[in-house]
Amino acid sequence: MTSVARLCALAAFFWFVLFSPWTAPRVNFWLFMAMATAVLSAAGLWLQRDRLREIYAFNPSHVLIGLASALVLYAVFLAGNLVSTQIFQFAKPEIADIYSTRAQASPLTIGLLLLFWVGPAEEIFWRGFVQERLYAKCGRTGGCIAASLIYAAVHVFGFNVMLFMASLVCGLFWGGLYLKYRSVWPGLISHAVWDVLIFVVIPVQ
Numbered sequence: 716m717t718s719v720a721r722l723c724a725l726a727a728f729f730w731f732v733l734f735s736p737w738t739a740p741r742v743n744f745w746l747f748m749a750m751a752t753a754v755l756s757a758a759g760l761w762l763q764r765d766r767l768r769e770i771y772a773f774n775p776s777h778v779l780i781g782l783a784s785a786l787v788l789y790a791v792f793l794a795g796n797l798v799s800t801q802i803f804q805f806a807k808p809e810i811a812d813i814y815s816t817r818a819q820a821s822p823l824t825i826g827l828l829l830l831f832w833v834g835p836a837e838e839i840f841w842r843g844f845v846q847e848r849l850y851a852k853c854g855r856t857g858g859c860i861a862a863s864l865i866y867a868a869v870h871v872f873g874f875n876v877m878l879f880m881a882s883l884v885c886g887l888f889w890g891g892l893y894l895k896y897r898s899v900w901p902g903l904i905s906h907a908v909w910d911v912l913i914f915v916v917i918p919v920q
Contacts, residue, residue: 718762719848726755726840727869734873744816745828752836759844770843772898780896781904788888788905789912792881796919799877809877810920817914826915834907841866841886842893842902859890866890885909 729751732738763770799806817825841862849858863886870882889902913919 717848719845722755722758722840723845723865723869726751727872729755730869731872734870734875734878736874739873743819745820745825748833749828752833752840756836756839759840763844763847766847769897770847770899773900774898777896777898777900778904780892780901782908784888784892784901784905785908785912788885788909789917791884791888792913793919795884803876806877807920809875812873812875813878813881814914814918814920822915826911829910829914830907834910835903838889838899838903838906842889843899846890846893855894859894860887863887863890 729747732742733744733747733751760767796806796810800810820828845865846858846862849861852858853861863883866886867879867883870878873879885906889906892902892905893899
């Protein structure tokens, strides 16, 4: 089993604990998410240590791209929330269930974790490690799609259709940013800012 498969299996275990109805009530979502993303991102950085300069090449334009793309993605989710809650009866309660984790920490704590820890760490692992490693096996486009599908798949343990679809859309969006700009930075900034917008600043519910 390759390092990608091992770490994706570990991620699946972490996400099972975070989202499954058998384990989620027993853990603090934000503390466990901080731990899980720290372990995964640290492993990804270590295994990619010979290529960090290439994968994390920074251009000042990445800041603007990240901020603008976060706003675009937020607009997509705002529209998606309006449409899905009109079409599907399960959409509103499932979205409310996603937001229920906000009761486990203060808005300030959640915002700081998402902006400076969880969002960046997820990009380091899922794009900077998983997607980058899959390029060698699946090609650039295939690696982006495969990594996005794995990212969405680990969210199935919540048995929440809206969570799965949101994860798939986000995975393809941030995966596309990494595919286009060949740097983790645009997606990292976009992910961190979008997380804070959607969970703390302007939640859709």
